Amino acid sequence: TQLLEQSPQFLSIQEGENLTVYCNSSSVFSSLQWYRQEPGEGPVLLVTVVTGGEVKKLKRLTFQFGDARKDSSLHITAAQTGDTGLYLCAGAPNDYKLSFGAGTTVTVRA
Amino acid sequence: DAMVIQNPRYQVTQFGKPVTLSCSQTLNHNVMYWYQQKSSQAPKLLFHYYDKDFNNEADTPDNFQSRRPNTSFCFLDIRSPGLGDAAMYLCATSTGTLLGRLGGYNEQFFGPGTRLTVL
Numbered sequence A: 001t002q003l004l005e006q007s008p009q010f011l012s013i014q015e016g017e018n019l020t021v022y023c024n025s026s027s028v029f030s031s032l033q034w035y036r037q038e039p040g041e042g043p044v045l046l047v048t049v050v051t052g053g054e055v056k057k058l059k060r061l062t063f064q065f066g067d068a069r070k071d072s073s074l075h076i077t078a079a080q081t082g083d084t085g086l087y088l089c090a091g092a093p094n095d096y097k098l099s100f101g102a103g104t105t106v107t108v109r110a
Numbered sequence B: 001d002a003m004v005i006q007n008p009r010y011q012v013t014q015f016g017k018p019v020t021l022s023c024s025q026t027l028n029h030n031v032m033y034w035y036q037q038k039s040s041q042a043p044k045l046l047f048h049y050y051d052k053d054f055n056n057e058a059d060t061p062d063n064f065q066s067r068r069p070n071t072s073f074c075f076l077d078i079r080s081p082g083l084g085d086a087a088m089y090l091c092a093t094s095t096g097t098l099l100g101r102l103g104g105y106n107e108q109f110f111g112p113g114t115r116l117t118v119l
Helices: none
Strands: A005-007 A010-014 A019-024 A032-037 A044-049 A055-058 A061-065 A071-076 A085-091 A104-109 B004-007 B010-013 B019-025 B031-037 B044-050 B053-056 B064-067 B073-078 B087-094 B114-118
Touching: A005 A085, A010 A019, A019 A085, A019 A104, A032 A071, A044 A055, A044 A061, A071 A085, B004 B087, B010 B019, B019 B031, B019 B087, B019 B114, B031 B073, B044 B064, B073 B087
Parallel strands: A010 A104, B010 B114
Antiparallel strands: A005 A019, A019 A071, A032 A044, A032 A085, A055 A061, A061 A071, A085 A104, B004 B019, B019 B073, B031 B044, B031 B087, B044 B053, B064 B073, B087 B114
16 A cells, blocks of 8 residues: 555656646645656756645745645646656655655656 | 766566665665565565665565665665566655664655566
8 A cells, every 4th residue: 555645656747837746644744745757867856845734835835834744735837848857756654765746747849 | 966876777687587676875864675566556665775774674585685884885686586576666764863763764765666577
C-alpha cells in the first residue's frame, strides 16, 4: 500500500493549458517535497512545503500544502513543452527515508 | 558547485556478470541512498548509509550489496545481474541531521543516475 497516492498517473495536454497534480495521504507529514524528473535524468527537487495551508510559487508552478498536512497539489499555469516529465511527491513520515508517490507522467504537446 | 555524481551514466553488462556502480558527493551529507527505478515508476529504496551505518530495506535482494569507504563515496555492487535488474539506479544524499528528523524536513538530492542494461 502506497503511503502517498498521486493522481492522475498520466496527463497529456496541449501547450498553454493548465494542469493540476494531486498527492494525498491518510498520514500527517511534517513536510512534503515535489520533484521533477526528465527522461534519463535523476529527480530534481522543485520545492518543499512545510506549513499547513502553505502556498509556494515557482514561476508558473504553484504548490499547496493541505491545512492538515496530509495532502498537496501542484498546479502548472500555461504549460510549456519544457514542463514535460515525471512529477513525484515525497515525504518523510517519521525519519530521513522518503516515501514517494507513484508519480505523474506529464506530457505537454506543442 | 556542490553536487552528486554518478559513474558511469550508462552501463551494459552480461547476465550474471558482476557490476559496480559509483556515486560521489561534494555536499558532505551524512546519508547516502541507493534507489532502483523502472520506467515511469517511483524510485524504490534499496538501502542507505547513515554515516557508516548500513540500513538494508527488507525486500532488497541479497544480490545487491553496497559499500561506503568514506563520506564522499558510495558503491552499489550487483553480484549476479539478472534481466530483471535492468533499470535506472539513482544515488541520493541528505543531511540526516537531528534538525531534519525532529519535525524539520528531509530533502534528498539526487545524482543523474546510471542506466543499467543487462544482456
